[in-house]
Amino acid sequence: MGRYVARRLLQMIPVFLGSTMLVFAMMYALPGDPVRALAGEQTVDPAQIAAMKHKLGLDLPLWHQYWNYLTGLFHWDFGTEIASGRPVADTIADAFPITIRLALFAFLFTVIVGISMGVFAGLKADTLRDRGLLILTLLLISVPSFVLGFLGQYLFAFQLGWVDPNVSAEANWSELFLPAVVLGSLSLAYVARLTRTSVAENLRADYMRTAVAKGLPRRRVVGVHLMRNSMIPVVTFLGTDLGALLGGAVVTEGIFNVQGVGRAVFGALQHREGATVVGIVTLIVIVYLVTSLLVDLLYAVLDPRIRYA
Amino acid sequence: MRGAKSAKWVAGAAIIALAATACGGGNDDSSDSASKEKGKPAGYVSVDVGEPQKPLIPADTNESLGSYVIQALFTQLLEFDAKGNIVYTNAESVKSDDNKTWTVKLKPGWKFHDGTPVTAESYIKAWNWYANIKNNQQNAFWFEDIKGYADVHPEKGDPKGAEMSGLKAVDDTTFTIELDKPVPYFEYKLGYYTFAPLPEVFYKDTKAFGQAPVGNGPYVFEKWDHKKLIQVKANPDYQGPNKAKNKGILFKNYATVEAAYQDLLSGNLDMIRQIGPKDLPKYKTDLGDRTVDQAYAAVQSLVPVFYSKTFKGIDPKVIQGLSMGIDRDTITKTVLNGTRQPATSFTPPGVAGNQDLNTDVFKFDPAKAKQLIEEGGGVPENKLWIQYNADGGHKEWVTAVCESIRNSTGVDCVPDAKPDFQTDLEARDNNQVKSMYRGGWVADYPLNVNFMRELYGTTAEANNGRFSDREVDAAFKKGDNAASLDESIKAYQDAEKLVLQKMPAIPLWNYKINGGYSKSVDNVGIDYRGDYVMTDVTVK
Numbered sequence: 016m017g018r019y020v021a022r023r024l025l026q027m028i029p030v031f032l033g034s035t036m037l038v039f040a041m042m043y044a045l046p047g048d049p050v051r052a053l054a055g056e057q058t059v060d061p062a063q064i065a066a067m068k069h070k071l072g073l074d075l076p077l078w079h080q081y082w083n084y085l086t087g088l089f090h091w092d093f094g095t096e097i098a099s100g101r102p103v104a105d106t107i108a109d110a111f112p113i114t115i116r117l118a119l120f121a122f123l124f125t126v127i128v129g130i131s132m133g134v135f136a137g138l139k140a141d142t143l144r145d146r147g148l149l150i151l152t153l154l155l156i157s158v159p160s161f162v163l164g165f166l167g168q169y170l171f172a173f174q175l176g177w178v179d180p181n182v183s184a185e186a187n188w189s190e191l192f193l194p195a196v197v198l199g200s201l202s203l204a205y206v207a208r209l210t211r212t213s214v215a216e217n218l219r220a221d222y223m224r225t226a227v228a229k230g231l232p233r234r235r236v237v238g239v240h241l242m243r244n245s246m247i248p249v250v251t252f253l254g255t256d257l258g259a260l261l262g263g264a265v266v267t268e269g270i271f272n273v274q275g276v277g278r279a280v281f282g283a284l285q286h287r288e289g290a291t292v293v294g295i296v297t298l299i300v301i302v303y304l305v306t307s308l309l310v311d312l313l314y315a316v317l318d319p320r321i322r323y324a
Numbered sequence: 325m326r327g328a329k330s331a332k333w334v335a336g337a338a339i340i341a342l343a344a345t346a347c348g349g350g351n352d353d354s355s356d357s358a359s360k361e362k363g364k365p366a367g368y369v370s371v372d373v374g375e376p377q378k379p380l381i382p383a384d385t386n387e388s389l390g391s392y393v394i395q396a397l398f399t400q401l402l403e404f405d406a407k408g409n410i411v412y413t414n415a416e417s418v419k420s421d422d423n424k425t426w427t428v429k430l431k432p433g434w435k436f437h438d439g440t441p442v443t444a445e446s447y448i449k450a451w452n453w454y455a456n457i458k459n460n461q462q463n464a465f466w467f468e469d470i471k472g473y474a475d476v477h478p479e480k481g482d483p484k485g486a487e488m489s490g491l492k493a494v495d496d497t498t499f500t501i502e503l504d505k506p507v508p509y510f511e512y513k514l515g516y517y518t519f520a521p522l523p524e525v526f527y528k529d530t531k532a533f534g535q536a537p538v539g540n541g542p543y544v545f546e547k548w549d550h551k552k553l554i555q556v557k558a559n560p561d562y563q564g565p566n567k568a569k570n571k572g573i574l575f576k577n578y579a580t581v582e583a584a585y586q587d588l589l590s591g592n593l594d595m596i597r598q599i600g601p602k603d604l605p606k607y608k609t610d611l612g613d614r615t616v617d618q619a620y621a622a623v624q625s626l627v628p629v630f631y632s633k634t635f636k637g638i639d640p641k642v643i644q645g646l647s648m649g650i651d652r653d654t655i656t657k658t659v660l661n662g663t664r665q666p667a668t669s670f671t672p673p674g675v676a677g678n679q680d681l682n683t684d685v686f687k688f689d690p691a692k693a694k695q696l697i698e699e700g701g702g703v704p705e706n707k708l709w710i711q712y713n714a715d716g717g718h719k720e721w722v723t724a725v726c727e728s729i730r731n732s733t734g735v736d737c738v739p740d741a742k743p744d745f746q747t748d749l750e751a752r753d754n755n756q757v758k759s760m761y762r763g764g765w766v767a768d769y770p771l772n773v774n775f776m777r778e779l780y781g782t783t784a785e786a787n788n789g790r791f792s793d794r795e796v797d798a799a800f801k802k803g804d805n806a807a808s809l810d811e812s813i814k815a816y817q818d819a820e821k822l823v824l825q826k827m828p829a830i831p832l833w834n835y836k837i838n839g840g841y842s843k844s845v846d847n848v849g850i851d852y853r854g855d856y857v858m859t860d861v862t863v864k
Contacts, residue, residue: 047746051753053377055745056764057386058465058778058785059753062479067460098377100534101550109550172590180586183362184552184576272583274551285715286377287746 019323020312027304032085034300035293039081042289049097049287071097084293094290103294106279110263110295113186114275118260120191121199126253129203133210133249138237140215148211152204164197164270181272194271198264202256209252213245220244243317250317254310258303361592363553367571369845369861371595372584374577375551379534382520383454383461388766388855391517393575396556396858397539398520399564401428401447402511408621408674408770408852410511413564414442414521414540416497418514423506423807430497434563436523437544444499448491450522452476457483459530463518465785469510471502507804508812512769542568542859551577566859569847573858588842595841595848595856601717604661604838611840619665620854621674621767622835623775626710626725626760627789627828634708634759642703643827644685645696649732650725651688656833659724664833670775670820672834674852677772677813681824686831690732697733709740709758713748718762725832752788761788763829770852772816776800780828791828 050067051059068074072083087094093103136148155163171193172180182190217223218241226240263277276295283291314321364370376390385394401415412418414434420426434442453459455467457477467473471490476483490502503510513519521540526533537545542564543556554575558568576593578584581600587593589610599607608615628635628643635643652666668686671678684692697703710726712718719741726737740758742748751757765786768774777800778784782792799822803815837854847862 047744047750049746052746052749053386053462055386055749056786057462060465060477060785062477063457063460063464066457070460100379100531105550109552168586172586179362179592180590181578181583181592183592184549185363269579270583272579272587274577274579278579279551285744 016315016323020308023308023311027301030304031297031300035085035297036081038293038296039084039289040077042287042292043077043080045287047287049289052287053098071095073097084290093294096288096291098286098288103288103290106283106291107294107298110274110276110279111298113182113273114261114263114268114277116186116188117191117195117198117273117275118257120188120195121202121260122253122257124195124199125202125206125256129206130210130249132203132207134214134237134242134245136207137211137214137245138218140211140218145211148207152207155200155204160197160201160264161266161270163200164194164267167193167197168270184274186273191273194267194273197271198260198267202252202260205252205256206249209249210245213248214241217241217245246317247314250310250313254306254313255303258299258306261302262299361594364574365572367863368555368557368574369570369572369594369858369863370574370576371856371858372578372581372587372593372597373554373575376554378462379531380537380545380548381461381530381534382450382522383463383466383518384534385517386462389575392855392858393554393556394517394520395541395855396543396573397537397541397545398517399539399541399566400517400519400521401430401514403566404515404770404852406849406851406857408676410515411565413566415514418511420510423508423510424503426501426503426510427494428499428501431563432497434540435561436540437538437559438523438525440523440525441496442521442540443496444493445496446521446523447519448493448499450526451491451519452487453522453527454518455488456486463516466513466516466518469503469505469507469513471504473504505804508806508809509769509771509773511809512771512773515769542566543573546572553577566857568859569862570845570858571863588840591842591844593842594845595839595861597837597839597856599838599840601661604663607838607840614841614843616837616839616841616848616850616856617662618850618854619673619834619836620850621672621770621852622854623667623670623672623765623831624664624833624835625667625763625765625829625831627763628760628830629755629757629789630792631755631790632757632759634704638703639700640825640827641696641700643700643830645693645700645733646703646708646729646735647685647693647827647830648687648689648696649693649729649735650830650832651728651732652686652833653688655721655724655728659720660833661838663836663838665836667831667833670823670829670831671772672767672775675767675770675772675775677817677820679772679817679820681821683824685824685827688732693733697735703735706734707736707738708760709738710760710762711740711742711748711751711757712762713743713745714741715744722762755790757788763788764835766835766853772813772820773803776816776819776823777804780823787828789828791826793826793828796822796826796828 050064072080084094095102132148136145139145168180171177178193179190223241226236263275265277265281268275268277280292280295315323361370373392374389376393377387378384378390380393382394382398385391399413401418402410402412405411414430416429416431418426418428436442451467454461455464455473455476464477470488472488475485476488493499523538525538535548542559542562544559546555546557548554557572581598582602584593584596585599585603588596630636656664656666669681710722712722722739726739729735729737742751752761765779778786780787780791780796781800782797799819803812803819806812806815837850841848844864845861846864847860849857849860851857
């Protein structure tokens, strides 16, 4: 098991290098010059633009820029933003904590509500409550998140006055509730459906019959034997979902004014802040790699038949 | 057993993952909540002004967000009132006999926020620093009129010196500015915030200063929570005419204008600068008389590029015809939801020298439009493109303008979208525009000169249409050589009449501010650039 984890961690290095290089090359290939754009429609001084580019190392060839970036990373230097002159690390440190909070909130909501709904429906497949769940989740899947966002804002903030429409600079847990629910509702639908199918199928499995025949209490049959095996497809989905949530959500963050990772990447992309984009995307890649490792390890916990050498 | 052992590994990996991703905790700013708005001290007003692009140094800020903050923190020699007239702030007088050497007298007793006095030297040293190419200030070119600018900001290579020879201190509160050549309207340029002074502390650590500036303006810097808000408090010792009537300002960053509007409605924001397209149709019913709907000194135009196949050596009559083929009234009312005001000249209202050109070139008249285009020999291939950036909300009106041209003149018009502003600018710089681009210009100083010389002069940097006309250049030169400001304005008015005959651009409309404010503030007004006059806002 230990060797397996070590191997997986080592495999992350080439993936990390490859993805940063790809994103770096993509940013380089984009048309438009961020230094020139700072002047907008105002007077442009070519000498000054050249001087600024030289200072930032933007006049070097692509491979040299990438080399500088990589060597910087080893000193925990994510580079410097072109316009603001602030270290990219600061931008990342501004954006990630709030996204992590929002993501965990949405994730918890998805897990708790989604799995309960799925089990609730799956235990009595093809009954009225099962059909009801299917219709509800179908609705959640088909309604775009911005519709849900605006609807939630209108209902809970303006009609009922329960919450503030936006997340303020402080980003309290209570303010994050509504955006987290909106953000989590799509995955919630998938999780509920996955759990439902899986539970309904496993109910008919041999080991279930054995467990019942052994005379185990129903609580234990459902809570341990059924749940543990039914969770495997759900965990796979949740793993990638956590990565997606941590990668930020441009639309939902925009509606609720969350200054998170999604907005940060979007803004950086608009202003051609290459270093910021590469830095954040790299972190998101790492998050994905780590969550997928966690998912693989969880399989072994859930299903004793799976072994990692 | 096996399961439990695996679980341990999972837990270990999870801890590593959490440690790696958790970059920092939340901020636990505890602030008194006297008002409903979270984190706003009593007596403060809040406005949706997003994250400034650059560090807060007067000469490095050229966009509207940063300029809000700079203008709160710094005060230069003079400012303009809502009508565009000069109001002396830090200067007692600015005088010149020959338009070449200007003598500035400062009001005595002014202090920076750190207590050090504002002297003639504070200005001279700051301006020399701003202009120096080594410091890479975005607005360095503003100092190009001053004698010795080429020494500190040469076109190539290192500067020859660190000081412009044209700036001389006479005593603590007097200094002289000598220009390369007479500029009758130089005083107007001094009203731009780039001409602000700097305290000594700036030179010790310019980088730290850009994050926490020390100015001489009506507000004192408090904090900058990046991408969230900037907080400034009123300066109790301020001596200028524009002393703050509120206790401070919160400049709040919003992800979208829609989000800002939601906060305005729910009482979490006091002032909004622009209502998003989604809320424009209903904001007047939502806010009642708390709306701001006013034109300011900025113009949006279609700029033909004179190197293109379409417009190379074209008869200006054709461009006049195209201008008459655009139904400005209908487009501003419908597609633009009343956010623009149809243009009637090359200069916007609110700048000195704006005049009635007494022409029908800006009127919608399909019959005459067709006739003029025919007389001028028509548009080559009977087709033209309008380039715009797709990230700025221009698509709707560009499509409408094209439709209007096509229907009224029969000339095929195609919108040519560039994905974003950077790409748009790149095409303009590299002479790759197909036939026309969308141009926008906000007044740097409220004078007609700013809308003529900077846009249509042969050597003007912002002249991306590469318009070049000897007569127009001569007319501008006449204005620059005029003996007084009034004569200069007059000469530029004559030049504008000439520009109308040559049509280097098709002015479409003037920008309007469509904003609003909450029930808790009052006395909300705008200046000639369409910015809120923050010092005048009072809290109810």
